[in-house]
Amino acid sequence: MSKLICLDAGHGGTDPGACANGLKEKDITLKAVKKMGALLEKQGVDVVYTRTKDIYTALGERCRIANSRKCDAFVSIHNNAAVNAAANGIETLCYTKNNLAYYIQQNLIDELKLADRGVKERKDLYVLNSTDMQAVLVELGFISNVKEAGLLKDENFLDRAIKCIVKGICKYLSVNYKEDNKMWVDEIKRDYKYNGITEQFKVLSYNENNYVSIRDLTKLLGKSIIYYNDSKLTEIKD
Numbered sequence: 001m002s003k004l005i006c007l008d009a010g011h012g013g014t015d016p017g018a019c020a021n022g023l024k025e026k027d028i029t030l031k032a033v034k035k036m037g038a039l040l041e042k043q044g045v046d047v048v049y050t051r052t053k054d055i056y057t058a059l060g061e062r063c064r065i066a067n068s069r070k071c072d073a074f075v076s077i078h079n080n081a082a083v084n085a086a087a088n089g090i091e092t093l094c095y096t097k098n099n100l101a102y103y104i105q106q107n108l109i110d111e112l113k114l115a116d117r118g119v120k121e122r123k124d125l126y127v128l129n130s131t132d133m134q135a136v137l138v139e140l141g142f143i144s145n146v147k148e149a150g151l152l153k154d155e156n157f158l159d160r161a162i163k164c165i166v167k168g169i170c171k172y173l174s175v176n177y178k179e180d181n182k183m184w185v186d187e188i189k190r191d192y193k194y195n196g197i198t199e200q201f202k203v204l205s206y207n208e209n210n211y212v213s214i215r216d217l218t219k220l221l222g223k224s225i226i227y228y229n230d231s232k233l234t235e236i237k238d
Contacts, residue, residue, distance in 0.1 A: 003173045004046045006066035008076035008127060009033040010137075013056030018081035021149035025079045026054065028152050032077045032140065035162045043170055043178060059126040067132045072173060073100055074135035075165065076127050079152065081144040088145045089115030093137040095128040097121060101136045104168035111164045112157070114141065114148070134172075138165060 009029040011017030017025025030051070037047040048069050050062040066074045080087070090112065092105040101119045109116045117139070122128055128135050140161055141148040151157040170177040 002044065002046050003072045003175060004048060004069060005040060005169060005173075006048050006050065006069065006071040006074045006131075006133075007033045007037050007040075008050040008062050008066075008074065010076055010078040011056075012051050012054055015056050018079055018143045020081060020144040021146055023079075023143050023149055023152060025081075025143055028079055028140075028143070028158075029077045030054065032158060032162055035159065036075075036077070036166055039162060039166045040169065042180070043166065043175055045170070045173065045175060060130070062127055063130040066135075071133050073133055073169065074127065074131045075100075075104075075169065076135070076137040077165075078137055078139050079141060079143040080139040081142060083144075085144055085146065088142050088148055089117040090141060091117035091139045092119050093122040093125060093128065093139065094119065095121065095123055095125075095135060098134050098136075100134050100168065100172040103171045104136060104138060104165050107164035107168045108138075108140075108161060111160055 009026070009032070011026035011029060013026070015026065017029070019025065030053075033049065034052070037049060040047050048065060048071060050065050051057045062076075063074075080089075080091070090105070090108050092101045092108075094101040097119055105116070105119050108114075122137070125137060128137060141152055143149050143152065167177050169175075
């Protein structure tokens with residue numbers, strides 16, 4: 001039977017959350033949760049969200065969504081903030097200390113090498129004390145810290161962080177995490193010539209081979225292209 005996770009993007013809509021260094025917490029949490037949901041679904045884990053756009057969802061409604069769907073776990077994503085701009089690091093909050101929190105926290109620290117603020121019990125937080133399943137709230141770096149705010153703006157950093165959290169969730173659910181071994185690397189645009197015509201294409205590198213898109217290729221060759229989506233075949237015509 002498939003597992004079901006409730007993902008909660010902290011704040012939203014009229015509640016921006018912490019704001020500093022040109023960032024709003026509500027934007028980062030929503031982007032992170034969408035990435036996380038997509039990756040979880042690739043692992044065969046079903047996902048329900050408390051919000052998928054920039055709206056405010058009341059805390060009680062967030063818990064109702066998770067409880068009514070009888071989710072196997074609830075994961076809320078937030079960013080920390082402090083008056084002291086030097087405050088930094090990652091922490092995972094929970095009602096009572098549990099394996100889900102430890103798996104996520106350890107993965108994040110091992111991979112991201114940021115300060116380990118640990119797993120902490122917070123019985124006062126509504127989304128932790130009013131959910132029926134194991135629930136955690138991940139404070140993914142300090143938005144008020146210049147260095148960590150810079151990291152939160154970095155898509156690569158966010159992707160690495162999300163992967164760590166998803167791996168922790170999978171371990172907790174006893175789901176075998178499947179690595180995506182396709183390593184595509186964007187390269188600089190290159191010039192290609194045909195019959196005296198030069199076109200510049202973006203090249204992708206995969207397993208030491210270089211590739212260009214069919215659309216770019218047919219443009220250079222002066223051909224037309226027909227797609228057969230149902231059979232996944234492509235025909236190139238003069």
